[in-house]
Amino acid sequence: MTHPFLDLAPLTAARFAAIERRVAALLATEQDVVITQGEALLPLEGCIRGAAHPGSTALNVVTGPYGQTFGNWLRDCGAHVVDLEVPFHTAVSAEDVDRALSEHPEIDFVSLVHAEAATGNTNPVAEIGEVVRRHGALFMLDAVASVGAEPLLPDAWGVDLCVIGAQKAMGGPAGVSAVSVSERAWARIAANPKAPRRSYLSLLDWKERWIDGGRKALPHAPAQLEMLALEACVERIEAAGLDTVTARHASAAAATRAGASALGGGLEPYVHEARDAAPVATTLRTPEGVDASELVAEALAADPALPLIAGGGALAKEMIRVNHYGADATPAAVRGSLVALGAALGATGREVDTAAALKAVSQTW
Numbered sequence: 293m294t295h296p297f298l299d300l301a302p303l304t305a306a307r308f309a310a311i312e313r314r315v316a317a318l319l320a321t322e323q324d325v326v327i328t329q330g331e332a333l334l335p336l337e338g339c340i341r342g343a344a345h346p347g348s349t350a351l352n353v354v355t356g357p358y359g360q361t362f363g364n365w366l367r368d369c370g371a372h373v374v375d376l377e378v379p380f381h382t383a384v385s386a387e388d389v390d391r392a393l394s395e396h397p398e399i400d401f402v403s404l405v406h407a408e409a410a411t412g413n414t415n416p417v418a419e420i421g422e423v424v425r426r427h428g429a430l431f432m433l434d435a436v437a438s439v440g441a442e443p444l445l446p447d448a449w450g451v452d453l454c455v456i457g458a459q460k461a462m463g464g465p466a467g468v469s470a471v472s473v474s475e476r477a478w479a480r481i482a483a484n485p486k487a488p489r490r491s492y493l494s495l496l497d498w499k500e501r502w503i504d505g506g507r508k509a510l511p512h513a514p515a516q517l518e519m520l521a522l523e524a525c526v527e528r529i530e531a532a533g534l535d536t537v538t539a540r541h542a543s544a545a546a547a548t549r550a551g552a553s554a555l556g557g558g559l560e561p562y563v564h565e566a567r568d569a570a571p572v573a574t575t576l577r578t579p580e581g582v583d584a585s586e587l588v589a590e591a592l593a594a595d596p597a598l599p600l601i602a603g604g605g606a607l608a609k610e611m612i613r614v615n616h617y618g619a620d621a622t623p624a625a626v627r628g629s630l631v632a633l634g635a636a637l638g639a640t641g642r643e644v645d646t647a648a649a650l651k652a653v654s655q656t657w
Contacts, residue, residue, distance in 0.1 A: 300516050300517070300520075302513075302516070303514045303516045303519055303520075305507060305508055305509060305510050307519075308327070308507075308510060308514055308519065309507040311327065311519060311522060311523045311526070312325045312326070312327055312470075312507075313325075314523070314526045314527075314530075315327065315456075315470050315522070315526060316472070318439070318440075318526055318529065318530075318534065319439075319444060319445075319446055319447075319454065319456070319472055320445055320446075320447065320448070321446050321447045321454070321472045322447060323446065323447065323454075323472040323473055323474050323475075324472065324473045324478070324499070324503055325470055325471070325472050325473075326470065326471050326473065326495060326498045326499075326502070326503070327468065327469070327470045327519070327522070328468075328469050328470060328471065328498075329467075329468065329512075329514060329515045329518070330467065330468070330469065330492075331457065331459075331466045331467060331469060332434075332436045332455055332456070332457035332459075332466075332469035333361075334469060334492070334493070335455045335469050335470070335471040335495070336358075336362070336434055336436075336455050337365055337493055338471075338488065338493040338494065338495050339432050339453045339455065339471060339477075339495070340362060340365045340366055340369065340403065340432070341365065341369055341486075341487065341488050341493055342480075342481035342484060342487040342488060342493075342494070342495050342496065343401055343430060343432065343453070343477065343480050343481055343484065343487075344365075344366050344369035344370070344371040344401060344484075345369055345370060345371065345484045345485070345486045345487075346369075346370030346371070346486070347370075347371075348369075348370075348371045348372070348400055348401055349371065349372045349373075349374065349396065349398045349399045349400060349401070350366045350371045350372070350373050350374065350399065350400075350401040350402070350403060351374050351376060351389070351392055351393060351396070351399045351401070351402045351403070351429070352366055352373050352374070352375050352376070352402075352403050353376045353378075353384050353389065353402070353403065353404045353405070353415070354375055354376065354377040354378070355378055355380065355382075355383060355384055355405060355408055355411065355413055355415060356380055356405060356408030356410050356411040356413065357408075357410050357411075357604065357605070358405045358408065358410070358434055359377075359403070359404075359405055359408075362403045362405075362434075363375055366401075366403070369486065370486070371401070372398075374392060374396050374399060376388060376389065376392045380408075380411040380413065380562075380607075381411075381413070381562055381563050381564050382413065382563065382564060382565065382568050383413050383414060383415045383416065383567075383568035384404075384415050384420070385416065385419075386416060386419035386420050386422070386423050389402070389420050389423050389424065390423045390427075393423065393424070393427040393429065394427075397427075399427070399429055400428075400429050400430060401429055401430045401432070402420075402424050402429045402430070402431050402432065403432045403434075404417070404420060404431070404432070404433055404434070405433075405434040405437075406433055406434060406435045406437070406438035406442075406444070407435075407437040407438040407441065407442065407570040407571070407572050408437065408570065409437040409460060409570065409572050409573045409613070409615065409617075410603070410604055410613075411562070411563070411575060411603075411607075411611075412562055412563045412569060412570050412573050412574055412575030412613065413563050413568050413569065413570055414438065414442065414568065414569065414570040414571070417433060417444075417449050417451070418445070418448070418449050421449035421450040421451060422449075422450065424450060425450040430452045430453070430476060430477060430480055431450055431451050431452050431453070432451075432452065432453040432454075432455075433446065433451045433453065433454045433455070434455055435454055435455060435456050436455060436456055436457035436459075436460065436469070437460050437461070437570065437572045437573070437617075438461070438570070438572065439456040439457075439460075439461060439462060440460070440461030440462045440463075440529060440534070440537055440538065440541070441460070441461035441537075441538060441541040441542075441570070441571045441572040441617060441621075442538055442541065442542070442570075442571050442572075443538065444456075446472050451472070451474075452473070452474040452476050452477040453471060453472070453473060453474070453477050454471065454472045455469065455470070455471045456469060456470050456471075457469040457470075458518075458521065458522050458525050460572055460617045460618060461537070461541055461571075461572055461617045461618055461621070462522075462525040462526075462529065462618065463525055463528065463617075463618030463619050464521045464522055464524070464525040464618075465517075465518050465521050465522075467515060467518040468515060468518035468519060468521065468522045470522075471495070473495060473499075478499060481495060481496055482496060497511060498511060538571070540621045540622075541571040541572060541616070541617060541621045542571045543621075543656075543657045544571070544616035544617075544620075544621040544622070544623075544625075544626055544657075545569055545570065545571040545572075545573075545574055545616065546566070546656050546657075547623065547626050547652070547653040547656040547657045548574040548614050548616055548626050548629070548630070548653075549561050549566060549569060549574055549656075550652040550653065550655070550656040551626060551627075551630045551649040551650070551652045551653040551656070552574070552576050552614075552630065552633075552649070553652070554645065554648040554649045554651070554652035555630055555633065555634050555637075555644050555645060555646065555648070555649035556642075556643060556644050556645050556648070557579065557634065557637035557638070557642035557643060557644040558578070558579025558580070558582070558637070558642055559576050559577070559578060559579065559612075559633065559637060560576065560577050561574070561575070561576060561577070562575035562576055562577045562611055563575060572615075572616070572617045573613050573614060573615045573616065573617065574613070574614045574616065575603070575611050575612065575613050575614075576611070576612045576613075576614065576633075577610055577611060577612075578609075578610055578611070578612060579637075579642065582637070582640055582642075583609050584602045584603060584607075584608060584609055584610055584611050584612050585602040585608045585609065587602075587612065587633065587636050587637065587640075588600050588601060588602045588612055588636075590635075590636035590639060591629075591632035591633050591635070591636040592632070594632050594635060594636075595628060595632055598625070598628050598629050598632055599614060599615040599616060599617075599620040599625055599629065600612065600613070600614060600615070600629055600632070600633070601613045601615060612633070614626070614629045616629075623653065623654075623657050626653055626657075627650055627653055630646070630649045630650070630653065631646055631649075631650070634646040634649060
């Protein structure tokens with residue numbers, strides 16, 4: 293008995309290359325694009341281990357948990373790391389980055405997360421990229437949460453290594469990711485004797501065995517389902533129009549923020565300024581004495597399909613995430629999340645105004 297998801301013909305090199313070209317078009321990049329066969333942590337670690345080495349100095353911008361992870365990898369590679377940490381309720385500024393680079397002219401690598409879904413903030417990459425270019429450092433960007441949710445222009449912004457994943461605003465699976473690589477980045481990785489080789493983390497292996505060979509023979513068997521899903525994600529974005537998709541995410545974020553503020557009950561946006569809030573997810577701070585994990589559990593008991601989750605780690609007691617990305621970037625998902633949170637807050641004795649919240653969503657979307 294045949295099955296459409298199990299009885300698949302092998303994915304050809306030509307089809308793989310065609311999907312790469314469509315991803316490159318999505319990013320408006322002329323750089324090489326490598327589609328990596330795993331979750332986005334694979335190319336992120338591959339980029340850092342390829343570009344960082346003993347004797348190098350990295351500026352690691354920390355606006356959430358992924359920045360902390362990058363710092364660990366950079367130190368493990370033997371690089372000296374200058375951490376630029378900002379509170380998770382805000383964003384880093386180009387002035388902050390400029391100051392750090394001026395104070396440490398030896399910095400030759402900068403790592404930054406565009407949008408932090410875990411904390412709900414987003415960083416001004418265009419302005420930061422201009423600063424990094426002026427100082428001559430290599431620029432790596434984690435755009436996993438931002439691709440499809442807000443403008444992303446690695447070439448125009450001077451990004452040398454731009455990593456994306458399909459699992460958030462693109463509405464796809466977590467098992468496939470991609471990275472655009474500039475000529476500067478290829479040269480740096482090739483000159484690094486510590487860069488991974490003959491390894492799943494090796495970008496150079498992909499370049500030598502795939503790109504330099506004219507994309508005629510894949511280095512290994514591709515993950516067919518994930519590749520086809522990635523292609524379907526790009527097709528869906530192309531059909532709707534990238535501007536339409538990003539506008540939908542921006543509307544979801546603005547409506548969630550406005551609705552939560554109108555709801556009351558002590559719930560308030562975790563990211564203080566709307567300009568610093570990511571369009572992929574809105575984080576909310578619970579009132580004093582209300583455990584965020586318990587509140588989310590109560591809200592999900594009414595509707596387990598709602599895109600609600602408590603913050604991770606130490607934030608689990610005080611932060612709620614409304615993950616309005618991909619298929620959940622809709623008025624219905626936003627309204628349902630606020631209604632459920634309002635009911636859960638009301639059960640704790642807090643006074644809430646669900647009607648006002650829904651009105652704010654309708655007026656803001």
